[in-house]
Every structure is written in C-alpha cells, then in structure tokens.
Amino acid sequence: MKKVSVIRKEHFNAAHRLFNPEWTDEQNQEIFGKCNNPNYHGHNYDLHVKLSGEIDPKTGYVFDLKVLSDLIKAEILDLFDHKNLNLDVPQFKNLNPTAENIVVVIYDILRQKIDTKFDLKIKLFETERNYVEYPD
Amino acid sequence: MKKVSVIRKEHFNAAHRLFNPEWTDEQNQEIFGKCNNPNYHGHNYDLHVKLSGEIDPKTGYVFDLKVLSDLIKAEILDLFDHKNLNLDVPQFKNLNPTAENIVVVIYDILRQKIDTKFDLKIKLFETERNYVEYPD
Amino acid sequence: MKKVSVIRKEHFNAAHRLFNPEWTDEQNQEIFGKCNNPNYHGHNYDLHVKLSGEIDPKTGYVFDLKVLSDLIKAEILDLFDHKNLNLDVPQFKNLNPTAENIVVVIYDILRQKIDTKFDLKIKLFETERNYVEYPD
Amino acid sequence: MKKVSVIRKEHFNAAHRLFNPEWTDEQNQEIFGKCNNPNYHGHNYDLHVKLSGEIDPKTGYVFDLKVLSDLIKAEILDLFDHKNLNLDVPQFKNLNPTAENIVVVIYDILRQKIDTKFDLKIKLFETERNYVEYPD
Amino acid sequence: MKKVSVIRKEHFNAAHRLFNPEWTDEQNQEIFGKCNNPNYHGHNYDLHVKLSGEIDPKTGYVFDLKVLSDLIKAEILDLFDHKNLNLDVPQFKNLNPTAENIVVVIYDILRQKIDTKFDLKIKLFETERNYVEYPD
Amino acid sequence: MKKVSVIRKEHFNAAHRLFNPEWTDEQNQEIFGKCNNPNYHGHNYDLHVKLSGEIDPKTGYVFDLKVLSDLIKAEILDLFDHKNLNLDVPQFKNLNPTAENIVVVIYDILRQKIDTKFDLKIKLFETERNYVEYPD
Numbered sequence: 042m043k044k045v046s047v048i049r050k051e052h053f054n055a056a057h058r059l060f061n062p063e064w065t066d067e068q069n070q071e072i073f074g075k076c077n078n079p080n081y082h083g084h085n086y087d088l089h090v091k092l093s094g095e096i097d098p099k100t101g102y103v104f105d106l107k108v109l110s111d112l113i114k115a116e117i118l119d120l121f122d123h124k125n126l127n128l129d130v131p132q133f134k135n136l137n138p139t140a141e142n143i144v145v146v147i148y149d150i151l152r153q154k155i156d157t158k159f160d161l162k163i164k165l166f167e168t169e170r171n172y173v174e175y176p177d
Numbered sequence: 178m179k180k181v182s183v184i185r186k187e188h189f190n191a192a193h194r195l196f197n198p199e200w201t202d203e204q205n206q207e208i209f210g211k212c213n214n215p216n217y218h219g220h221n222y223d224l225h226v227k228l229s230g231e232i233d234p235k236t237g238y239v240f241d242l243k244v245l246s247d248l249i250k251a252e253i254l255d256l257f258d259h260k261n262l263n264l265d266v267p268q269f270k271n272l273n274p275t276a277e278n279i280v281v282v283i284y285d286i287l288r289q290k291i292d293t294k295f296d297l298k299i300k301l302f303e304t305e306r307n308y309v310e311y312p313d
Numbered sequence: 314m315k316k317v318s319v320i321r322k323e324h325f326n327a328a329h330r331l332f333n334p335e336w337t338d339e340q341n342q343e344i345f346g347k348c349n350n351p352n353y354h355g356h357n358y359d360l361h362v363k364l365s366g367e368i369d370p371k372t373g374y375v376f377d378l379k380v381l382s383d384l385i386k387a388e389i390l391d392l393f394d395h396k397n398l399n400l401d402v403p404q405f406k407n408l409n410p411t412a413e414n415i416v417v418v419i420y421d422i423l424r425q426k427i428d429t430k431f432d433l434k435i436k437l438f439e440t441e442r443n444y445v446e447y448p449d
Numbered sequence: 450m451k452k453v454s455v456i457r458k459e460h461f462n463a464a465h466r467l468f469n470p471e472w473t474d475e476q477n478q479e480i481f482g483k484c485n486n487p488n489y490h491g492h493n494y495d496l497h498v499k500l501s502g503e504i505d506p507k508t509g510y511v512f513d514l515k516v517l518s519d520l521i522k523a524e525i526l527d528l529f530d531h532k533n534l535n536l537d538v539p540q541f542k543n544l545n546p547t548a549e550n551i552v553v554v555i556y557d558i559l560r561q562k563i564d565t566k567f568d569l570k571i572k573l574f575e576t577e578r579n580y581v582e583y584p585d
Numbered sequence: 586m587k588k589v590s591v592i593r594k595e596h597f598n599a600a601h602r603l604f605n606p607e608w609t610d611e612q613n614q615e616i617f618g619k620c621n622n623p624n625y626h627g628h629n630y631d632l633h634v635k636l637s638g639e640i641d642p643k644t645g646y647v648f649d650l651k652v653l654s655d656l657i658k659a660e661i662l663d664l665f666d667h668k669n670l671n672l673d674v675p676q677f678k679n680l681n682p683t684a685e686n687i688v689v690v691i692y693d694i695l696r697q698k699i700d701t702k703f704d705l706k707i708k709l710f711e712t713e714r715n716y717v718e719y720p721d
Numbered sequence: 722m723k724k725v726s727v728i729r730k731e732h733f734n735a736a737h738r739l740f741n742p743e744w745t746d747e748q749n750q751e752i753f754g755k756c757n758n759p760n761y762h763g764h765n766y767d768l769h770v771k772l773s774g775e776i777d778p779k780t781g782y783v784f785d786l787k788v789l790s791d792l793i794k795a796e797i798l799d800l801f802d803h804k805n806l807n808l809d810v811p812q813f814k815n816l817n818p819t820a821e822n823i824v825v826v827i828y829d830i831l832r833q834k835i836d837t838k839f840d841l842k843i844k845l846f847e848t849e850r851n852y853v854e855y856p857d
Contacts, residue, residue, distance in 0.1 A: 045277045046313040050306040054576065056464035056491040056533075061779060072780060074787065080533035083464040083491005085576050093313035096281070099197060100208055101273035106307050107210065123483035123490040125464075137781035141725045145776070160313065168462065168493050170730040171786050177726040177773035177840065181821045182857040186850040190440065192328035192355040192397075216397035219328040219355005221440050229857035232825070235741060236752055237817035242851050243754065259347035259354040261328075296857065304326065304357050317549045318585040322578040333643060344644055346651065365585035368553070371469060372480055373545035378579050379482065409645035413589045417640070432585065442594040443650050449590040449637035449704065453685045454721040458714040501721035504689070507605060508616055509681035514715050515618065568721065598848065600736035600763040600805075624805035627736040627763005629848050669736075669760035712734065712765050 044160075046093040047102075049109045053122035056083040057138040081125060084167050086143075088117065090151065093160040104159060116150050140167040144175040180296075182229040183238075185245045189258035192219040193274040217261060222279075223302040224253065226287065230295040240295065252286050276303040280311040316432075318365040319374075321381045325394035328355040329410040353397060358415075359438035360389065362423065366431040376431065388422050412439040416447040454501040454568075455510075457517045461530035464491040465546040489533060494551075495574040496525065498559065502567040512567065524558050548575040552583040588704075590637040591647045595657045597666035600627040601682040625669060630687075631710040632661065634695065638703040648703065660694050684711040688719040724840075726773040727783045731793045733802035736763040737818040761805060766823075767846040768797065770831065774839040784839065796830050820847040824855040 059076040060069045069077045076082065090113055092104045124130055126138040132146045144165040152161055166172040195212040196205045205213045212218065226249055230239045260266055262274035268282045280301045288297055302308040331348040332341045341349045348354070362385055366375045396402055398410035404418045416437040424433055438444040467484040468477045477485045484490065498521055502511045532538055534546040540554045552573045560569055574580040603620040604613045613621045620626065634657055638647045668674055670682035676690045688709045696705055710716040739756040740749045749757045756762065770793055774783045804810055806818040812826045824845045832841055846852040 043281060043311070044313040045280060046310040047277065048308050048310070050308075052576075054490050054492055056489040059781070063779075072785075075531035078531055078533065078537070080536040081464040081489050081491065082462050082531040082533065083489065083493075084462055085493045091310075096275075096277045101195070101275035101278045103277050103309075105208075123486055125486065125488035125490065128488040129486070139776075139781035141727065141776045141783050142781045144725060145723060168460075172728050172730075173783075174726040174728070174771075175723070177724040179825060179855070180857040181824060182854040183821065184852050184854070186852075188440075190354050190356055192353040211395035214395055214397065214401070216400040217328040217353050217355065218326050218395040218397065219353065220326055221357045227854075232819075232821045237739070237819035237822045239821050239853075241752075259350055261350065261352035261354065264352040265350070304324075315553060315583070316585040317552060318582040319549065320580050320582070322580075331645070344649075363582075368547075368549045373467070373547035373550045375549050375581075377480075411640075411645035413591065413640045413647050414645045416589060417587060444592050444594075445647075446590040446592070446635075447587070449588040451689060451719070452721040453688060454718040455685065456716050456718070458716075499718075504683075504685045509603070509683035509686045511685050511717075513616075596848075598762050598764055600761040619803035622803055622805065622809070624808040625736040625761050625763065626734050626803040626805065627761065628734055629765045667755035667758055667762040669758065669762065672760040673758070712732075 042095050044093050045096055045103050046091050046160075046162075047104055047106060047109070048089050048091045049106050049113065050087060050089050051110065051113045051118060052085060052087045053118050054083065054085050055121055055124050055126050056081040057126040057133075058082070059137055059139060061137060081127070086121070087166040087172075088113070088147065089164040089166075091162040091164070092155065093162075094158055112151070112154060116154055117147055120150075140165055140171065140173045141175075144173045148175050178231050180229050181232055181239050182227050182296075182298075183240055183242060183245075184225050184227045185242050185249065186223060186225050187246065187249045187254060188221060188223045189254050190219065190221050191257055191260050191262050192217040193262040193269075194218070195273055195275060197273060217263070220303050222257070224249070224283065225300040225302075227298040227300070228291065228295040229298075248287070248290060252290055253283055256286075276301055276307065276309045277311075280309045284311050314367050316365050317368055317375050318363050318432075318434075319376055319378060319381070320361050320363045321378050321385065323360045323362070323382065323385045323390060325358050325360065325390050326355065327358060327393055327396050327398050328353040329398040329405075330354070331409055331411060333409060353399070356439050358393070360385070360419065361436040361438075363434040363436070364427065364431040365434075384423070384426060388426055389419055392422075412437055412443065412445045413447075416445045420447050450503050452501050452568075453504055453511050454499050454570075455512055455514060455517070456497050456499045457514050457521065458495060458497050459518065459521045459526060460493060460495045461526050462491065462493050463529055463532050463534050464489040465534040465541075466490070467545055467547060469545060489535070492575050494529070496521070496555065497572040497574075499570040499572070500563065500567040501570075520559070520562060524562055525555055528558075548573055548579065548581045549583075552581045556583050586639050588637050589640055589647050590635050590704075590706075591650060591653070592633050592635045593650050593653045593657065595632045595634070595654065595662060597630050597632065597662050598627065599630060599665055599668050599670050600625040601670040601677075602626070603681055603683060605681060625671070628711050630665070631716075632657070632691065633708040633710075635706040635708070636699065636703040637706075656695070656698060660698055661691055664694075684709055684715065684717045685719075688717045692719050722775050724773050725776055725783050726771050726840075726842075727786060727789070728769050728771040729786050729789045729793065731768045731770070731790065731798060733766050733768065733798050734763065735766060735801055735804050735806050736761040737806040737813075738762070739817055739819060741817060761807070764847050766801070768793070768827065769844040769846075771842040771844070772835065772839040773842075792831070792834060796834055797827055800830075820845055820851065820853045821855075824853045828855050 058081045059073040094103045164174045195209040300310045331345040467481040603617040739753040
C-alpha cells in the first residue's frame, strides 16, 4: 500500500544548561564550554513531528494535522514551553538536556500516544545551524 | 555505483475546499472545520521534486535541473497554478484535495515522465507548518 | 522620548480572485491574467503588525504582544482566515482584493482598535516574492 | 550626498525571566504569564545592526561589515551569548529584559562605539513572530 | 492621499572580486581579505525592489508586480545574472562591485525606467547576514 | 541501539564555471547555458553535514557540534570559501564543479576524517531552489 508522510511543525522556548554532575567544573567547562553556564542559557526550539501511514480514503488524511498539533501541545509544549529543562522537566532530572536527549524524550512520549500503525520520526532544531533527528 | 539526489523547488498558488460528498454538512464540518468552507480558501504550495541517480561523467549532472524545472512547469504548474483544485483540476473531480492526495497525484504524473532509472520523491508544503512527503 | 517599535507576525490562508466588474472579460484577462480565474486561487498570507511607542517602565513593554496577537486574531484572522475574500469578507464586496487593498483594509480595522498614541504600520506578504506595506 | 545603509545580522542564545520586583507574584503572573517562570526560559535572538552613511570612494564600503561583525561580537555577543540576561548581564540588574529593553541597551552600547556620522538602527528578533526595532 | 508600498523580490547569481587598482596587493589584501581573491568568488544575490505610490482605483494596484518583475528581468537580471560583475558588467569597469556600489547602480538604472511619481527603494542581500539598502 | 542524527549547517561563497573541456563551445553552451560563462559566476553555498550514531551517555552528545563545525571549517571551508572552484580547488582541476560533484568531493574529504562508526550524509544548497544530497 501507498504510504505518505505528514509533518507538523511546532515550537517552544526553553532554558537549559549542559553538564555532567559526575564531572569536575573543569571537565564540564572543557566539554560543554559556554553551554555549561550554571545560570542557564536558552533557545527557540523548532519541532517537526512526522507520521507515515496510508491515506484514509474517507478523509484523504493520513492523520489530521489539527489533531496532531493538539496532541503535541498537550504532551510536549505544555511540558517544555517557557520552561527550564533542567529544573522544570522531570525527564531531565538525571539526563543532560542536549538536543540528542531531548529528541529521544519527545519521541518516547509521542510514541506511546500514536497508534503503532504509523511510523514516527522527530526533527528538532536547537538553532538554525544545529539540529537533530530521531530515529536517524 | 554512487547515487546522488538532486532537488528542484517550485511553487504554485491554488484554492481548494476539503469535503466528502457522501457525508452530511455536519460531518464535513466536524472533520474538516475551517477547511470545509464551501467558498474555498487557498495556499501558496511549495513543491520539492527529488530525483536520485548516478552522475553522468560527461555533464557532472544527475539530471539537468533546468530540464526538471521545465518539466514541472509543463506537467504540474500549468495544471495547478492559480487554479481551484476542486473545480479546475480533473484529478480532484472525485478526490478530496488534501495535501496527501495532492502529493500522490503529483508523483503519479511525474513518475510517468521521468525514466525509471531515477528514484523519485516529492515533498509538498501546504503551509510553513504543515507538509507531506511521498513516498514516505 | 525614546520610541521603540514592536512587531507581531500572524498568518492566514484565503482564496481570492482579481477582477473589475466594470470591465469586459478580455480587459480583466489582459490586466489580471491568471489572477482573474473565476474559480479563484489562493495564498498563505503572512501579516506583520508594527506598533511604535514609548516603553512602559513598569512592564518594559511598548505593547503586550500576547494582547496584540489576540487582537489580530479577533479582528483580522476571524474575518479572513480560511475564507474567500471576494465572497466571505464584506469589505471586498465592492473592492478588488489585491494585496494593496487588503493591507489598507487591515490597517483601517486595526487603527480603530489601537490607541492613537501608537503609530501603526502593516506589512503583508502575499507570496514570498510579492509583498506590500502601509503606510509606505 | 548619497547615503546607503549596510546591515549585519548576528545572533545569540540567552535565558531570561520577565518580572517586576515591585509587584506581587499574582501581578507578575497576570502580566507576564509563562514568561514569568522563576526558573527562566530562553530564546535564540537574531540581531540586525544597520549603519547608514556615505560610500567611501576608496573602498566602496560604507562600513566594513567584517569590522562591524567583530565589534558586535566584542561589545554585544561576549556580554549576552549563552548568558542569563537577568543574572549575568549588569544592564539588566534593575531592568526587565524584555525585547524592548534589550534593543535599547544594545543600541546604547553600540552608539558609543560607532562614529556619529553614521546613523544606527537595531532590529532584534526574540522569536520568528515577535521582534522589535529601535529607534522606531 | 494614501500611499502604499509594493515590493518584488528577484535574485541573481554572480561572481566578483573586491579591490582598488590604485592600491598595492598588500593594501588590497589588508582591506578586502578573502574578497580580494584575484580568481573571484561569488554570491546568490537577493534583490527587493520597492515602489511607493497611490492605489489605482481601477486595478487596485499601485504597480503591477508582473510588470515590475519583467522590468527587473530586462534591466537588471539580464545584465547581472550568471555574470562576472568585474568583467562582464560595464558599470563596474572602474567601480568596485561592493554591495553598496551594486545597490546604487541598480537604483540608478531602475530610477530612469520608473515614473517619478513612484518612490523607489532597493534592498540587496549579498549573503543571509550581509545586506544593504538605498536610499537609506 | 538507538541511533540519533546530528546536523551542522555551514556555508561558503564561491565562483565556478560549468563546462566539459572535451566539448566544443557550442556543445558547452547548449548543455550548460548561462552556467558556462567563461568569466565565472558564483553562489552562496549552504552545507548541511549529518552524522548518525549512538548517544554517548557521559556527554549526551552523538558528536560535539562545535568539534564538527571546526572540522568542517578546517577541511572544507578553508578549501572552498571565497574561492574559484575551477581554478583554486585541486579536486576540480579535471572535474566539472556541478553541485553533484561538489557534494561527492565534500563527502569523500569528510569521510576520511570521521570515525566509520558514524554514518555520514551531506546536503548542499547551490541556490534556495536547487540542492543535492549524497548519499541519496
């Protein structure tokens, strides 16, 4: 059967700090540089959520993008938007909020809410020049 | 052999309405909401056509993008640009012009015009935040 | 006093047709070309609303952009989004919905809702390559 | 004489929190909403610095944009990039870091470093949809 | 009378080299750095042409953007696109093709072709991060 | 194991000319048109380098994007930026510098510098509307 992908773009603004609590300050500074600022810095994150599946012949939709947008708002934006990822988001209590870890956390949350008949792939832009995809 | 993909971006502006003629007005309103306006609404569609194949050692091209641009203009833009998809485009006489159905129609038209030694993939942006890909 | 400008970007999707009812079909076709399609075509319109004024020392705001966004939604997007400008929007009953006329209509609506202590300027993108500003 | 404007775009990533220390928590929440998160949130700020002046006939430049880029890096990015605006930037010790206040602070710093024969104007994007200009 | 601005965006790709023939190689290298490569380098130039005037009540247009696009193609793109600005464009035979000089040359050409009842302003992007405007 | 992709965007500006030295001028003109200008033309090239691999649990990184940026600068930008691809870059001494050939050259250079445990994919934009990917 023909499979089509549909993609919805959303965004959120958040603060974070990169560091490994098992390392010394010097080690953290060496690896994470400016991103290790203990007072945090922040980003406008652009999030692309992609579902792949068959077109429903009654609607012409693979998945209603309004429904997908509402799902992303309820499951992801309410958790991440205008938040400090290190302090406010439980998933990063013991996990460094790098773009790589954020994209896997978002995937794991959404994967549980979306029927497994749809393939799921996430792209996350931390800046215009740095972005990540999962699964690869 | 090494395969490289080449992509040409084109665009068209069109009106459309989403609805299923077998449903009641209430059902159409419930599923398609604002997109069900019987007077139509419209979009600037951005179209990315991707061909994958081997580089011709004489030209250094996989496929001349000027030729691809002319092909897209002749086969797709002349049919879709500044048109009402529901009323003016025969392919949507009995097919709901969702982004998913539009991308499959475009693929099917171009697939017949492009040598099968090239893989073909289409990406279509209906808005900056909603887009589709086929094949997935 | 120091005056700062604040700008909020919104968007809407609409269908329209350009024509002058006092002209013959041939005249309309000659002047408006593809834009004269009687079945309509459409666009994703990007709207930038700019207010200029002094910074309120208590808030640090010239104008709360959340309030401005809500105002644009209530006064403009509810009127224009997913609509046929010619058929659904009273302001264009006897006015050709060119980008120039749309930007003046939007200005006139918002000007009545925004305190005259703020300067107001509107930018409207009809496509990525065609846009207008009012006042100039 | 002919005056031409030259513009250099730079960017920085920072955390901030909006609040007025003279207000109650309820007042701050009412006015600043999500932006009042005491744990901070953040943005990718895009900064456009515009100088207007006459073309130097020897170089063909109004102002060497490499020199302008270096000046912005030394005077602004070193101060703001990967920082917490409230905690790390002295100018915001007693000033709410709204986009309006940030753009005036940047202007005041750069105005002292650039010959007054050049007009100076700053545009600052806090998000893709919210931005400010100074002077207006 | 109400004046509205209409803007058309076009683009061209060109090679150039920055240098002053009255200077030594060392002086040219010091001022122009990488841009002084005697073998040339190049850019994708984005050009925004803005006309301001009154709306024609018969058409709803300030100026037909299709006509403006054709004019830019005939007067500017045919002269600049896929050219070496230093070698192929007569205006730069004795004029350094900096963005500042290019924007003034484009203005001077178009100003002669456009009725003086319209104000004219040109914006030229040499890169995404370096651009110029004339008049300022 | 979970594999995540990380992507870094860089850019360079270069001149080039497309031609096949084994062909007559007429053949070159027929195939390459404006791109065959013997005086060269140029582009702003946007380069996206994508590495796929497992997340290092100590850093939360697949690959430090600052390190990747430095690697791209040292291996690619120093070779290509502000250069004439035909005259200044040894790889194109006997190879036509089409986007397809450039993307393969960049891949081959970077592939030797990046551990084979990472998958590598390159995307190169020659203009906003023409771009290539390798491997496909």
